[in-house]
Amino acid sequence: MSAKDDILRSIKNSKLANAFIKVNREDFLPQLLKKYAYDPNYVDKPFYITPNVTTTALSLGMYMLDILNLGETQKVLEIGTGIGYYTALMAEVVGDNNVISLEIDDTIFEYAKNILLPKYPRIKLIKTDGSLGYDKEAPYDRIIIWAAAPTVPCKLYDQLRENGIMVVPIGSEKAQGLYRITKIGYEPKIERLGDVIFMKMRGLFGFYEDDDPNERRIKKIEEKVNRLLSKFMSQS
Template sequence: MRSGALKSDWLPAFEAAPRHQFVPDTIWPGRAGANRQDDRVTLEGQPDLWWKAVYRDAPITTQWDHGEYTGPKTGRTPTSSNSMPTMVFTMLDALNIREGQEVLEIGTGTGWNAALLSQRLGADHVVSVEVDPRTAEDARNRLTLGGLHPLVHVGNGAEGYAERAPYDRLIATCSVGSVPAAWREQTVSGGIIVTPWGPTYGGEAVARLTVAEDGSASGSFVGSSAFMRMSVQRKELPPTRSFLDGHEWPAAGVRSETTLSPDDVGEWVHMFAIGVQVPDLFCRVDWGENGAYRLWLMDTGVTSWATADYAKGHTEYPVVQSGPRRLWDELETAWHWWDQRGRPGFARFGLTVDNDGEHVWLDSPDQPVPLRRRAV
C-alpha cells in the first residue's frame, strides 16, 4: 500500500488470496523494472530465497518454453509468470470494478489475478482463459485450494470466451500488438478493456480502453509495462543473416555518421515512441568490449537494414544503411518528432482501436501519431 498501487478496496481480496498461495514451488525470480530472470529457485531446496522472491515487488517466471525447459538456469522464452504486485494492483485499479459486474481475464497464469477478482466480485462473475492446458489445470487446483471456483477455460485468448459474453470488464495479463476484435465484441458499450500493448520495435504500456456504441475502443495508456506477448501474436523475426545475402557486414551499405547516440534511443519509452511510428521496425544488439555495441535495425519485410555503432565517450557514431529504405533515418525522424513534443511519457499517449486497425495518438484522439512506414 505504501507504493499506492494497492488501494483499500482491494486490500481484503489481497489478504484473502495472498500471493504465495498462487506461486509454484519452482520459480525463476525476476527483477523489478528489467526483463531479466535469476536462476531457478525451489521451495524445498532454497526456502529462504523462495519466500524472499514471493514477497518482493518483482515478477516471477513460472514456466519456460511452454514447460519444455525446467533446468537450473533460464530457458529461451518465458511462457508463464506471476506478475509483480504493483503491476497487478495498478491494472486491477484501472478496471474500476463495481459489484455485480462480469469480468473476462485473458491469461490465467498461476491463478492469482483470477483469485483476486473472485474474492472481489464472487467467482461466478469471473471467467479466465488460458492457452496452456497444464498451466490452466495447475491454476484451477490452486484456486480450488483457496475455495474459489471461477470458470477457467483452455483456449485461444484472442477469441475471448463468447459463451459468457457480454462482459463489463476485460483484463489481459499478456501483451498484444493488436487488440483482438473479439475483445471489443464481447465487451458491453461503456465497458473497459485493460491490456498491455506495444509495437514490434519494443516499449510497452498498459492501455485502458472504453468501448463505444459503434464497437470501437479508445483510451489513454496508464503506465509502462513489460508482459509476455500473447502466444498467437508472438513473432518469429527473421535472422540478421537473411538481410546480408551471404555477404559480410557492411556488404554494400552506405556509410554516414550521426550525432544521435544509439544510447539515447534505447529506453523503453524511446522504443515505444519509435515503434508506433515505424510499425515494421525491429532491432538487435551485438555487444562489444567496454560497453561498446552495434545496434541493428531491420524491417519485418526483409527489405532493408541499418547499423549504428556506439562507443563510450564519443559524440559521433558510424551508421551503415542498406536497401530501398533508410531505417536509421526513419528512426531519427521518429525520435526527433518525440523530442520536439517535449519527450512525452506513456501517459500522454493513447490508443483507439476500430475495424480499420490500431491508431496511436498523443494527448487526444484528434492528434494521431504519424506513421513513417505502415506495417505490411
C-alpha cells in the same frame, strides 16, 4: 513499512484492498518462490513459473486490477490465468461465479486449476485460445489481459458491454504501452497509462512468431506455395 503495506496504501479500490489483505500470494507461488511473495526487492519483478510463463510483477498487477475499477457482481473475462493469484483477487471482489478465466498453456492451466478451484469452485477456468475471448458468456463488464497484444484486440473489444473497461498491454516485443479502453460504441476511449513489458500474446490474434514449431512450419510451407503460385502466374 513493508512492501506489502506500501502496495496496500496505493490501492484506491477499497474492495480490491480488502481482497489484497485476504488472499495470500504465497499460496499461489511455487515452493521455491514463496519467500519472495512480498519481498521489497521483487515486488517490481515478474517471476518465471515455467520457461514459457511468467507471473506479472506484484506492483504492476495490482495497479492493473485497480484501474480496472472492479465492482460487485460485475462479469469479468481474464485472458491468461497464470498462477491464479490475480484471478482469486478478482473473485473476491466480484464473486467467483462472475469470473471467466482463459489460459492457453497446458502446464500453467493445470497448475492454476489445482490451486484455484478448491478455493473458488464457481470460477469458470477454461483452457483455450484467449485471443478469441469467450463468446458464450459475453458481454463482459471488464476484461483484463496479461499478455501484450499486437494491436487493440477487436475480438475481445466486441465482447465488452457498453461502457465496459478493458485493460491490456499493446505493442511489440521491445516497446509496449499499458492501455485502458472503455467501450463507447464503435469509437472507444483509449488511454495510454505508461510503458510496460509483457510476454507476447499467443493464439490466433496474438504474435505468430511465438506459435509452436508445427505452426511455424505450416507458415513456411504456405509461403513457399504462395511464391510458386506467384511464379506460375507471372509465367502464364
